[in-house]
Amino acid sequence: MLDESRVKKLKAELVAVGTEILLGQIDNSHARYLSTDLAAIGVPVYFHSSVGDNLDRVVATIALAMSRSDIVIVTGGLGPTGDDLTRDAVAKALGLPLTYDEEAFTTFVKPYFDRIGRVAKPIQQSQARRVGTATFLPNLRGTAPGQYLVHQEKHIFLLPGPPLEMRPMYLEQVRPVLMALLGETMITSRVLRFFGIGEADAEHQLADLLRDQTNPTIAPLAGEGEILFRITAKAKDEDSANALIDPVSREILSRIGQFFYGYEQDSIASVALNTLVKAGKTVSFAESCTGGLATSMLVDFPGASRTLKGSVVAYADEVKAAMIDVSEDELAQYGAVSEQVAKSMAIGTRARFGTDYAVSITGIAGPDGGTEQKPVGLVYFAIADATDCHVFYRLFAGDRAQIRLRSAKVALHALFQRVNENRG
DSSP states (O other): OOOHHHHHHOOEEEEEEOHHHHTTSSOOHHHHHHHHHHHHTTOOEEEEEEEOSOHHHHHHHHHHHHHHOSEEEEESOOSSSTTOOHHHHHHHHHTOOEEEOHHHIIIIIHHHHHHTTOOOOGGGGGGGEEETTOEEEOOTTSSOOEEEEEETTEEEEEEOSSHHHHHHHIIIIIHHHHHHHTTTOEEEEEEEEEESSOHHHHHHHTHHHHHHOOSSEEEEEEOSSEEEEEEEEEESSHHHHHHHHHHHHHHHHHHHGGGEEEETTOOHHHHHHHHHHHHTOOEEEEESTTTTHHHHHHHTSTTGGGTEEEEEEOOSHHHHHHHHOOOHHHHHHHOSSSHHHHHHHHHHHHHHHTOSEEEEEEEOOSSSOOOSSSOTTEEEEEEEOSSOEEEEEEEOOSOHHHHHHHHHHHHHHHHHHHHHHHHO
């Protein structure tokens, strides 16, 4: 069985190496990806660090991480060039030798070049330098093998920077090691997704559950216009873990279930698409301020062609009039951002494409264009079907990108709800 005191001691730290991260040229997407999965298997991440390509600073960062964490995962800096310093820094920070291993070069580096019909250059040999007695981790998708080392009862993993190389290496070679460290106990999680309720309101309604949690634990995570609750249980096997999760899940849904839309693998767009497909219904869109974003989010998923007939980006008033029969008088009297125009856009789009449903979005995404009567962030929505056209509005805060994304999500969620209501 699992030694609970040991589980609590297994603190993880993530170190991202690369000046491009500090300059803002790329996002540190590894931090979110790794933190999410580590939390799911029961390994808490206590620290995130990012450090540029400077040997002394990388050494100091690694030394600090090893002094305060039990598991350190370093991403980046494993290439063959002079500014790929991770191997050197780890060896120096831990006081270990860094030695070239010809067998490792032949086994882990050269085969990649053989597969693509190229000859490995001498510079690539630096990627076969071993830190102390580290175990090399094969990289089937690139030239840089990872490394795994246990040093003074601490576990350090060196992984390549490119996500297409790092993520498979983590899943296939790092995660199993971590699961073995946790022992025989099964860590199981379930994610519940909610839309249309604020983080503060949701946590208020679940305050006692969040306060009194033990096993399972409940972790809230806020997103763009939505909130997730991850329920994680430890038990001897998956069935036992799910038996602990089930009553907590039911209690959460009994309180805020009207806002529930799906589980971890779901998104607003995927559930809207699946609901339309199951109902055998078609849809079309007329988008103004979102510029086709809602349609694009739907098309991201396979099977969209089974339900999506078409979409119009009706940005200009003349396009609204010419393409989807919005009255010029309505546009002149009420303006493009209005209940009347949103309704006409949806009705005209449904007629134009001959679909069961039509969705319209018209608003002011900013940063300019707002007035006292119609401020930036005001967005009107309409959902038209065979019997009715439901119109509503939202007033969003945030920048242009946030307003557009939240608008697209609200439209898709409203479509999902409307189709469900009509299905009974």
